[in-house]
Amino acid sequence: MIEMQEVSKTYPNGVNALSGINIHIEQGEFVYVVGTSGAGKSTFIKMMYREVRPSEGTISVNGINLSKLRLNKVPLLRRNIGVVFQDFKLLQNLSVYENVAFAMEVIEEQPAVIKRRVMETLELVGLKHKARMLPTELSGGEQQRVSIARSIVNAPKVVIADEPTGNLDPETSWEIMNIFEEINLRGTTIVMATHNKEIVNTIKHRVIAIEGGKIVRDEAKGEYGYES
Amino acid sequence: MTFASVSAVTVTLLLVGVFFVIMMNLNKMATTIEEDVEIRVHIDVAANEKDKDLLEEQISELGGIKSITYSSKEKELDNLIDSLGDKGDSFKLFEQDNPLNDVFIVKTKNPTDTIKAAEKIKKMNYVSSAKYGQGKVEKLFKVIKISRNVGMVLIVGLLFTAMFLISNTIKITIMARRREIEIMRLVGATNAFIRWPFFLEGLWLGILGSIVPIAAVSSAYYYLFDFIQAKLKDQEHFIQLIDFNPFVYQLSAVLLIMGAAIGIWGSLMSVRKFLKV
Numbered sequence A: 001m002i003e004m005q006e007v008s009k010t011y012p013n014g015v016n017a018l019s020g021i022n023i024h025i026e027q028g029e030f031v032y033v034v035g036t037s038g039a040g041k042s043t044f045i046k047m048m049y050r051e052v053r054p055s056e057g058t059i060s061v062n063g064i065n066l067s068k069l070r071l072n073k074v075p076l077l078r079r080n081i082g083v084v085f086q087d088f089k090l091l092q093n094l095s096v097y098e099n100v101a102f103a104m105e106v107i108e109e110q111p112a113v114i115k116r117r118v119m120e121t122l123e124l125v126g127l128k129h130k131a132r133m134l135p136t137e138l139s140g141g142e143q144q145r146v147s148i149a150r151s152i153v154n155a156p157k158v159v160i161a162d163e164p165t166g167n168l169d170p171e172t173s174w175e176i177m178n179i180f181e182e183i184n185l186r187g188t189t190i191v192m193a194t195h196n197k198e199i200v201n202t203i204k205h206r207v208i209a210i211e212g213g214k215i216v217r218d219e220a221k222g223e224y225g226y227e228s
Numbered sequence B: 001m002t003f004a005s006v007s008a009v010t011v012t013l014l015l016v017g018v019f020f021v022i023m024m025n026l027n028k029m030a031t032t033i034e035e036d037v038e039i040r041v042h043i044d045v046a047a048n049e050k051d052k053d054l055l056e057e058q059i060s061e062l063g064g065i066k067s068i069t070y071s072s073k074e075k076e077l078d079n080l081i082d083s084l085g086d087k088g089d090s091f092k093l094f095e096q097d098n099p100l101n102d103v104f105i106v107k108t109k110n111p112t113d114t115i116k117a118a119e120k121i122k123k124m125n126y127v128s129s130a131k132y133g134q135g136k137v138e139k140l141f142k143v144i145k146i147s148r149n150v151g152m153v154l155i156v157g158l159l160f161t162a163m164f165l166i167s168n169t170i171k172i173t174i175m176a177r178r179r180e181i182e183i184m185r186l187v188g189a190t191n192a193f194i195r196w197p198f199f200l201e202g203l204w205l206g207i208l209g210s211i212v213p214i215a216a217v218s219s220a221y222y223y224l225f226d227f228i229q230a231k232l233k234d235q236e237h238f239i240q241l242i243d244f245n246p247f248v249y250q251l252s253a254v255l256l257i258m259g260a261a262i263g264i265w266g267s268l269m270s271v272r273k274f275l276k277v
Helices: A041-048 A071-078 A096-105 A111-124 A140-152 A170-185 A197-202 B002-036 B049-060 B073-095 B111-122 B136-175 B178-186 B191-231 B244-272
Strands: A002-010 A016-025 A030-034 A056-061 A081-085 A158-162 A189-193 A206-211 A214-219 B039-043 B065-071 B103-108 B127-131
Touching (some): A002 A041, A016 A041, A016 A206, A016 A214, A041 A189, A081 A140, A096 A111, A140 A158, B002 B111, B002 B191, B049 B065, B065 B073, B136 B244, B178 B191, B191 B244
Antiparallel strands (some): A206 A214
16 A cells, blocks of 8 residues: 655755655555654655655555656546645635535546535535535634545545644544544545644554654554653 | 736836837838938949940849939939029029939848948949948948847847746735645646646736737827827928838737737746646
8 A cells, every 4th residue: 555665865955854764554554653843754744645755765655656656647646645734724715615626626527526525525524514614714623624525535545644633622633533533444544643642542553653764663553652 | 916917917018019119110210211222323424325224234233132213414403403492593504514424323122232232333334433321321220220239139128027027926926826736736636737727817917918008009109190190291201100000900919919928928937836746
């Protein structure tokens, strides 16, 4: 599903973000990526959807070798990967429905299919009744649910989430985690970078810990392992 | 932002339009002046009709000759008398014993070839002299050449300034929409899909921005043309503006195409930096 072999990343300013990374994530796995700020988590996550290219090593996602992926094929890769961010990245002038439909419009899906799939997905995240609202009229948790709906509306095999509960209160964070759990139960791989110790220690999954650009721990049903 | 972009196109195209009208008219005047340059070949009094025919043939064989007009010494005297008005009457005495020469008036296809042609004609048999306003013509050609070059440089400079200005204005608009572009890229939109709305927006901004300059320049030229032509109607030539029709329609088309082109160019150039992966 996702494989990294001897991956290293040095940015043009000389910062060595990652080195000697080797991982293998199976289809349907749920993986937490933990580590202190600046440890290299974001670079690790961004490499999976080809936002950042490795300086060395090979990465393969859904059987596609990202190191050899031509620039014009990157959009095709991203259509099979859902991405969720801490700051939601919603378009403020579009309604909830339009924000989710946007992900299907860019791949030029049929309007009837878009309508059906968007409403189904909004129902899954519990926002069908707020489809016409603007993001500014929603709470943080609801905005994150819209962002999740957008990431899964094209039924990707993998969803990558970069601190999705970072801006949310504990109660809302649990709601969001329940949605991720449900998505994972349907067979979608989830890779989530997080600082939330309680979530990692309560909903047990594989934990990859990164420190100083290296994987220092990789445990099935692991613990957060840091003081939050 | 849209207002700023349209204003930038409007202001720059207005400048381009006004400058274009001035340059085209100056060019027309320069061409008119250039076309007035001629070589007056004074034929030796000893030449008979056969010699004159031979000389005319030799001149026409020089290449690059547009026209050769024969003017007899009698006609030359009449012209002289006419040109002097009342004072010309005293020259009527010469009608009995005309001291003037028969003349070939030679024009070259390319006015700047006049000097070379005159030098060659001077060396021909039965040529008393070949005059073309030596000294003055060289200066005239130099002034015209410099003004044309300066005009070209200014127009090109103005166009680049326009592109820079529009590109920067649209860049500001696109900076405000970089989030939209970022999200489009994240959900797997191709670069062509992302560019398309910006292409249309640039085209639209360019066309919208060219409307005011087209209307302003066209109406201003309409009144200016009437005004100047009325003032100068007694003049035979020299200062003559380019006719309103079809010049203004051509100019409008140029401004419209230019507006659309720089609108699209500015838009696509600005969106480019956000499309790099």
